[in-house]
Amino acid sequence: MKIVFKGKSDHLYLQIAETFQKQILDEVLKIGDKLPSVRLLSKEHAISVSTILQAYYHLEAKGLVESRPQSGYYVSFNPSRFPRKIEKSDPIQVVKNKNVEAIIGEVYDDLAMDGVVKFSLSVPSPEILPLARLNKAMIQSLRDLPANGTSYEKIQGNEELRRQVARWSMHWGGHLQADDLVTTAGCMNAVSYCLQAITKPGDTIAVESPVYFGVLRFAQSIGLKILELPTDPDTGVDPDDLRNALEQHDIKACFFVTNFSNPTGYCMPDEQKEAIVKLLSKHGVPLIEDDLYGDVYFGNKRPRSCKSFDEEGNVLWCSSISKTLAPGYRVGWVAPGKYIDKIKSLKLYHCITSATAQQAALGSFLATGRYEQHLRKLRQTLHTNSLQFTRAIGEYFPEEIKLSTPKGGFILWLELAEHIDTYQLYQEAMQQKISFAPGTMFTLQDRYQNCMRLSYGMPWSAEVEQALKKLGGLVKKMNGSMA
Missing domain, CATH: 3.40.640.10 (Type I PLP-dependent aspartate aminotransferase-like (Major domain))
Known part of the structure; x- marks a missing residue:
């Protein structure tokens, strides 16, 4: 990339940081993308390593990028695209009789079908083991x-x-x-x-x-x-x-x-x-x-x-x-x-x-x-996956959704518009061979019907992105039909 400087400055690192920040906000650099290596940028622009690191530290302090050990710096946040965060739960203490056994059984039985994109399964895919x-x-x-x-x-x-x-x-x-x-x-x-x-x-x-x-x-x-x-x-x-x-x-x-x-x-x-x-x-x-x-x-x-x-x-x-x-x-x-x-x-x-x-x-x-060697690779893969999922959800799902921001693990928790029943959404998604876990599975109360759990434990691919795009389209369709 080409960095255009405004002239000599004691704060050159801020110019570098602002250049990257603009590219992130303009989505030239998207969530999950890797920034140029510090040494490569230093060599190409004759800038000291310490200055570039200071710029990256500045972006990291803003929460726009994050450092991954032995890997580099990656875009982690874009205020214009990132879905809203979910709020603290407030469970009621009056338990209603709900039978979700059939839903749980159905979700797990459907995993045996060929060709299903298994966002419902919170385990690592064999390809990354x-x-x-x-x-x-x-x-x-x-x-x-x-x-x-x-x-x-x-x-x-x-x-x-x-x-x-x-x-x-x-x-x-x-x-x-x-x-x-x-x-x-x-x-x-x-x-x-x-x-x-x-x-x-x-x-x-x-x-x-x-x-x-x-x-x-x-x-x-x-x-x-x-x-x-x-x-x-x-x-x-x-x-x-x-x-x-x-x-x-x-x-x-x-x-x-x-x-x-x-x-x-x-x-x-x-x-x-x-x-x-x-x-x-x-x-x-x-x-x-x-x-x-x-x-x-x-x-x-x-x-x-x-x-x-x-x-x-x-x-x-x-x-x-x-x-x-x-x-x-x-x-x-x-x-x-x-x-x-x-x-x-x-x-x-x-x-x-x-x-x-x-x-x-x-x-x-x-x-x-x-x-430990395996875990290092697994963490990098899953971290990248989590950012790619977040990017895709921000791009393909309605703007009003809320999304968890995990710092580890395999799972994203989404809160959709209140009128959406994610079990009904699951039925429609399975017609396109996309599986996820409806939120009502995770409580004994009459709650979380508009929530869903997605697993990002598989390698990121065009097929995975396409499945998220289809799923987001189904959510948008349900939004429109019930608005």
Whole structure:
């Protein structure tokens, strides 16, 4: 690109920044586009590296661009195109009887259809997973395991896998040992053990709102009452709102997805996590923390977990590799603190042990250091995808929509005009083989009918952009017909 200077100036970096800013506002540079490298720009225009960096820092401070480690600077915001942000939820506490089981079943059944663009599935696409290396680890584990992996594992789970998960916990401020962990058949299995271990039928649990539908349905199935709390789309549940709920209700447990929540994508600030851990400890209420998405962050470092502030074993930390490495392996784990004996007993009664070969393969994979290498590429891909989705939504959807702005994970949460029923929209979208998750799936209340969850866990392509364009067209059509 050619930068035209206005003359000698002590503030040359501002001229450079203004040039890029104009190109962003004029959409010459769009959300997700990469800015020229610092060294290339320096060489082409005989400008010092420090001056160009100062210009990029200036744009970054304005929120127009963002830096990605080992990649460069990318356009992240355009005030003229970026959809409005969603607001803090305000769930009512009178639960209406709603049967969304059929909707959930329909959405998941439709995933088996050929040719469907699967915006509804919040897992990474196989195209962005290290399949060859995983296959190699699996073959090696079958060779090395006693009886080639056909024997039962220990009840607590594969020791090498637990050791590697404990070692990895240092990335989020944890201090786990292998013996602190119990492996499970995925993260939801871990959450289900936790709910059974610390509650009984008739108890009330508090959750964010909206919240992952699997937790709602399982909690209902074991006779629990569910209190949905107000949830900020950027920071999650506020400690003051939780304090009020604890004073007004007999809450026996809490469930929060603290990092890049499903479905809103919020990331709870570390100081807020610490405050919630202290508050719940004071009231003697355990916290089930789903940290499934924590490794998929877009910033410079992984956010901490609530477990890292836990001094009394009151936080039951659940996670898995389902969102980062191998969804179909169904391998997860839980660090249940003082409830570990209850969790081990439940696992023994329900399934005796976990899948032997998959655990061993993942333990071996994590031990090689390949996981971090894979995560770096995965984060870059998903970050780029999130920006491309945001750009496309801003271009193809009605202007009045509101959109979450996640700093990690796989998911965007959209709020459409109030009169739009996203289940009806889903029916029309599936006629064009486009799948998404209607908002009503993520609550037990009569809410979020005009909301939808989109996953950006697949490689960006012309097909994906075309699907978003079609989906946006359907929304515009519904807007027009009901205006």
